[in-house]
Amino acid sequence: MQDVAKILVFGNICLLVFGFDPYTLPHFGSDSKSLSSSEDHALLLGGAFDEIEEAVIYRHVVPMCVWKFQKMLQIGVEKKVARYCKILDEFLYASIEMKKQELSTLGNNIINSTTEKRDLLTHLLVEEEKYSNKFLRDVSISLIVASRNTVSSALTWLLWLVATHPDVKKRILEEIKQVMTTKTSSSGGFLSEDELNKLILLHATICETLRLYPPFPIEHKCVVEAYVLPTGHCVRKGTKILVSIYSMGRMEEIWGEDCMEFKPERWISEKRNIIYVPSYKFMTFISRPRTCLGKTMAFMQPKSMTSAILWNYKLDMGKIVS
Ligand code: HEM
Numbered sequence: 001m002q003d004v005a006k007i008l009v010f011g012n013i014c015l016l017v018f019g020f021d022p023y024t025l026p027h028f029g030s031d032s033k034s035l036s037s038s039e040d041h042a043l044l045l046g047g048a049f050d051e052i053e054e055a056v057i058y059r060h061v062v063p064m065c066v067w068k069f070q071k072m073l074q075i076g077v078e079k080k081v082a083r084y085c086k087i088l089d090e091f092l093y094a095s096i097e098m099k100k101q102e103l104s105t106l107g108n109n110i111i112n113s114t115t116e117k118r119d120l121l122t123h124l125l126v127e128e129e130k131y132s133n134k135f136l137r138d139v140s141i142s143l144i145v146a147s148r149n150t151v152s153s154a155l156t157w158l159l160w161l162v163a164t165h166p167d168v169k170k171r172i173l174e175e176i177k178q179v180m181t182t183k184t185s186s187s188g189g190f191l192s193e194d195e196l197n198k199l200i201l202l203h204a205t206i207c208e209t210l211r212l213y214p215p216f217p218i219e220h221k222c223v224v225e226a227y228v229l230p231t232g233h234c235v236r237k238g239t240k241i242l243v244s245i246y247s248m249g250r251m252e253e254i255w256g257e258d259c260m261e262f263k264p265e266r267w268i269s270e271k272r273n274i275i276y277v278p279s280y281k282f283m284t285f286i287s288r289p290r291t292c293l294g295k296t297m298a299f300m301q302p303k304s305m306t307s308a309i310l311w312n313y314k315l316d317m318g319k320i321v322s
Helices: 002-017 038-061 064-073 076-106 120-127 133-163 166-179 182-186 193-197 200-212 295-312
Strands: 218-222 240-244
Touching: 002 038, 002 120, 002 133, 002 295, 038 064, 038 076, 038 133, 064 076, 076 120, 076 133, 120 133, 133 166, 133 200, 133 295, 166 200, 166 295, 193 295, 200 295
Parallel strands: none
Antiparallel strands: 218 240
């Protein structure tokens, strides 16, 4: 399920960043020559992201000298990293060049288009011509990496929790029916942003999913300067701190006695608004100053996808075949 969700999210983020869907594109790069379709090419890119993300985790668990040595000799995991980075670079630089050509062909038509309709690359290139290709590549890759695994993990757990809690599923469907207009029901059940904002129970269900199953279960920080924490603990410069976001989402002293239960209602006030929970309690998006910049999008995508799935299909857990 998460593999399908990753494909969906990758397509969405590419639309946002580049303005095109990678599943409909011609192939870029030497590694893609043997591929028979755009879909295969997009899967190759997805695979490259997966491999690199795994290698980044590896770099966190082995001593730095080990992976640096492997990198220098181009052996082991680092050999794979170099290959997959090349695949991604070819895709990203070709996408940037394509966008630049499109801009020079369409010129004023794009420049005069409303900013809400522009993809990120167009926006950056129209606002500031001097950004280097490397800068544009780095911005694009950060957004793809930040959203692909996180949103797909959230969506997978969300669908599983909804499928295994028929009462919640029934009430979400009733909520969708209430906000849905004739226009959206005839367009396949894809709700507008305003309609999605009215889905309070679905929003609460996503919060509850992210509390119990945070896509980043552990956060890793390094102390820059010696500091005394409010608890009185001294931390020395260079100390590595691991915060278990997963455990914090299941702590009785934070969430109460029913902390292990799936209860979307805990996020809804008597007046049917979402209850604000400070980020130092609900750590899924980390606290300031480095809080997640894509939080709104992190809710919008699962909301839009889940409401369309529930509207069009019957969501149930299939039989597990051993
Ligand atoms: C359920 C989905 C998501 C979760 C749980 C999540 C969680 C997080 C977390 C924990 C961080 C802090 C990482 C760190 O400092 O080590 C972070 C940072 C970030 N996230 Fe998200 N994220 C999600 C979706 C997204 C999306 C969809 C985008 C944008 C398209 C995004 C963009 C970013 C960016 C740009 C940062 C870096 C912020 C900075 O360092 O200043 N995230 N996210």
